[in-house]
Amino acid sequence: MDKKLITLLLLLACLRGRCQSTDTCSLYFPLNDAKISKEIENSIDRLLFKDVLIHGQKLMVLGYADYVGDTNTNNKLSTLRAKNVKDYLVQSGFTNHDITLCIGKGKIDRIPINGQEGYAQDRKVQIIILHELKSSPAVKTALPLIAPPPPIVAPQSLEQLKVNETITLDNVQFINSKSVMLAESYPVLDKLVRFLKDNKNIKIRIEGHTCCGNPKEAFDIRNRIWYLSTVRAKVVMEYLVEHGIGAERLKYIGFGHMYPKVTPERNGDDEEKNRRVEVRILSR
Secondary structure (H helix, E strand, O other): OOHHHHHHHHHHHHHHHOHHHEEEEEEEOOOOOOOOOHHHHHHHHHHHHOOOOOOOOEEEEEEEEOOOOOHHHHHHHHHHHHHHHHHHHHHOOOOOOOEEEEEEEEEOOOOOOOOOOOOHHHOEEEEEEEOOOOOOHHHHHHOOOOOOOOOOOOOOOHHHOOOOOEEEOOOOOEOOOOOOEOHHHHHHHHHHHHHHHHOOOOEEEEEEEOOOOOOOOOEEOOOOEEHHHHHHHHHHHHHHHHOOOOHHHEEEEEOOOOOOOOOOOOOHHHHHHHOEEEEEEEEO
16 A cells, blocks of 8 residues: 555544544435435535535545445445545546545444434445645645635636636526527527637536526426526537537536525516526536
8 A cells, every 4th residue: 555545544534633624525325326316416516516626626535335234245335436426526527636535434333223224324425625734744745735716706708717617608598487598699609619619628517597486497306406497508508519519528507596696686687697507617
């Protein structure tokens, strides 16, 4: 085992007493399942949207299982859970270098509970964000520093966007309560197409938002999506694909009215600002 991995494992053993130096995000899995569900995808996407996870941060991904099953099965299951989460993070714009450790920790030992099949809170993956530790120089140099948060000043153009920053696609409009795009949207999307063709390494996510607590913006419990905003974001993505942008460079998501720019909405202008499509740079 190399020295870097040993250092990280020693650090992990000390994290319980150093909570001020780390942030931990937990993702939960069904019994005997390691697949990335839509719910887990949405949880990671929300962490990215809220800048809890920022591209360039150094992360550790740790998989766990509960006490159901034998040791060998739980070791494999926890490792696969961690690997699948790492793969989704990389797909979302992190690099393999950002994930400093990805391992399965096997089962969490507990006394079995009568009448209960395992312990659901132990079937999880933890994403641990590594911050600079203000301790001994040896520990400090073992941990890379996180990237600075995105600037407070909003970028004014696509060209100025940095990784994990967003910009609103002004004048991308739809028929009220529908996913049918209006003609005035096309010049804006054509500009986005040119930008992506000129910058072939850039990957983006199209993010849909609605206003007003729109009753048409139903939440699909089975698929864990906000329907109208998701379909609108997908329509934008399909336009880009139809105009020559590779689908592998694009993702889409709908947030409904979870993240308004203006609250409360007092007039039509406020509603217009909240009813929007944004582009987020995932990687450059």
